[in-house]
Amino acid sequence: MPDEGVRAATSEATTHRLSLLLRALRVLEAEGVGTVSSHDLAARFGLHSAQIRKDLALFGEFGVRGVGYRVAELKDRLRNLMGLDRSRTVVIAGAGNLGQALADSRNFNSDGFHVAALFDLDGRKVGSKSRSGVSIHHASEIPQAARELKAEIGVLAVPAEAVPDVARALVDGGVVAILNFAPVTLPAIENVVVKNVDLTLFLENLSFQLKERGR
Amino acid sequence: MPDEGVRAATSEATTHRLSLLLRALRVLEAEGVGTVSSHDLAARFGLHSAQIRKDLALFGEFGVRGVGYRVAELKDRLRNLMGLDRSRTVVIAGAGNLGQALADSRNFNSDGFHVAALFDLDGRKVGSKSRSGVSIHHASEIPQAARELKAEIGVLAVPAEAVPDVARALVDGGVVAILNFAPVTLPAIENVVVKNVDLTLFLENLSFQLKERGR
Numbered sequence: 001m002p003d004e005g006v007r008a009a010t011s012e013a014t015t016h017r018l019s020l021l022l023r024a025l026r027v028l029e030a031e032g033v034g035t036v037s038s039h040d041l042a043a044r045f046g047l048h049s050a051q052i053r054k055d056l057a058l059f060g061e062f063g064v065r066g067v068g069y070r071v072a073e074l075k076d077r078l079r080n081l082m083g084l085d086r087s088r089t090v091v092i093a094g095a096g097n098l099g100q101a102l103a104d105s106r107n108f109n110s111d112g113f114h115v116a117a118l119f120d121l122d123g124r125k126v127g128s129k130s131r132s133g134v135s136i137h138h139a140s141e142i143p144q145a146a147r148e149l150k151a152e153i154g155v156l157a158v159p160a161e162a163v164p165d166v167a168r169a170l171v172d173g174g175v176v177a178i179l180n181f182a183p184v185t186l187p188a189i190e191n192v193v194v195k196n197v198d199l200t201l202f203l204e205n206l207s208f209q210l211k212e213r214g215r
Numbered sequence: 216m217p218d219e220g221v222r223a224a225t226s227e228a229t230t231h232r233l234s235l236l237l238r239a240l241r242v243l244e245a246e247g248v249g250t251v252s253s254h255d256l257a258a259r260f261g262l263h264s265a266q267i268r269k270d271l272a273l274f275g276e277f278g279v280r281g282v283g284y285r286v287a288e289l290k291d292r293l294r295n296l297m298g299l300d301r302s303r304t305v306v307i308a309g310a311g312n313l314g315q316a317l318a319d320s321r322n323f324n325s326d327g328f329h330v331a332a333l334f335d336l337d338g339r340k341v342g343s344k345s346r347s348g349v350s351i352h353h354a355s356e357i358p359q360a361a362r363e364l365k366a367e368i369g370v371l372a373v374p375a376e377a378v379p380d381v382a383r384a385l386v387d388g389g390v391v392a393i394l395n396f397a398p399v400t401l402p403a404i405e406n407v408v409v410k411n412v413d414l415t416l417f418l419e420n421l422s423f424q425l426k427e428r429g430r
Binding site for chain 2: 009010012013015016018019022023059061082083084088090097099100101102104106107108111112113131147152153176177180183193195197198199200201202203204205206207208209210211212213215
């Protein structure tokens with residue numbers, strides 16, 4: 001097994017494929033499937049069998065020769081590997097349409113994650129709750145509330161101009177990862193994992209595929 | 216130059232990298248930069264110079280030896296290649312928080328795209344407009360309105376159980392690409408480009424990076 005202490009950070013492409021593999025394993029487990037080969041995984045879920053084996057090989061020995069992968073076991077090992085075997089607390093800055101949509105989304109309250117608070121500057125929103133019951137606090141409370149809630153992940157769903165201040169407040173509150181949905185790139189912050197999400201990429205991907213089909 | 220008629224569909228990874236390259240070129244053009252080398256692109260925007268050359272080589276001859284890439288020219292060729300040199304009309308099914316956030320988002324009303332309508336079942340929303348002025352129509356009008364608006368891209372921001380019917384209505388309305396934000400996978404549809412977006416992937420990516428840092 002590779003020494004995790006010296007292994008370079010796993011690439012985003014590999015991480016993405018491991019997420020898709022984990023999703024496939026969850027489906028199979030729900031169906032009561034006990035073991036699966038990389039070929040079956042590939043055929044059914046549109047994954048690439050050699051790539052699955054290559055990605056997993058980065059992390060150790062998986063699978064049993066002649067049997068394939070034990071679904072429940074591989075799922076648990078992946079969840080552990082990806083840090084999803086415990087619930088990470090998420091707080092969301094910005095209680096506009098996007099912030100509230102994320103707070104109430106099944107995606108953001110799934111295996112491994114829990115949205116604990118929303119923050120906004122708008123006094124009419126502060127003190128109320130999102131549809132699913134996430135409390136909206138004043139933005140000035142971010143550092144203290146994030147610390148009390150032991151928030152690890154902060155989500156930015158604020159206007160572009162608010163990004164620097166809000167990011168700083170989240171980091172002051174002990175947040176160690178930031179997912180930025182604002183339409184501006186948040187630069188790297190020391191000791192914080194920063195991910196900028198740009199939803200335009202999805203539309204551009206569709207446009208490109210349409211163009212390739214002559215449309 | 217490769218024959219576009221026989222070339223296999225470009226991989227999602229390549230598409231994604233071309234989008235990031237296009238973004239970098241837009242920034243450089245706005246700064247008045249005339250030419251740029253693949254090494255400078257790599258250094259400044261975190262791209263990979265050999266990969267840039269490899270991706271672009273799929274589509275023909277780009278760049279001038281000893282000069283690098285002409286920023287404006289490469290940007291225009293990429294926009295053409297990705298079908299972004301004309302405005303594609305987008306309609307959004309579901310005028311809840313997510314649908315309205317997308318309708319009002321700068322990302323969805325940027326180079327190449329224009330949100331023309333929202334659809335919802337809720338009579339209290341029908342007839343009103345989103346904050347940025349996108350009209351909300353009744354969901355029963357999807358096929359006719361999509362056709363009249365010449366919508367090419369339909370976005371699903373509806374509950375999971377509504378996905379099959381709404382996807383069918385969009386396709387009946389002539390939509391040729393669907394971006395699905397609902398928490399359920401939309402299966403392939405003949406002659407339609409389908410992209411399922413799962414926002415959990417972003418959180419899982421952060422979690423994995425935190426885990427790799429020992430958190």
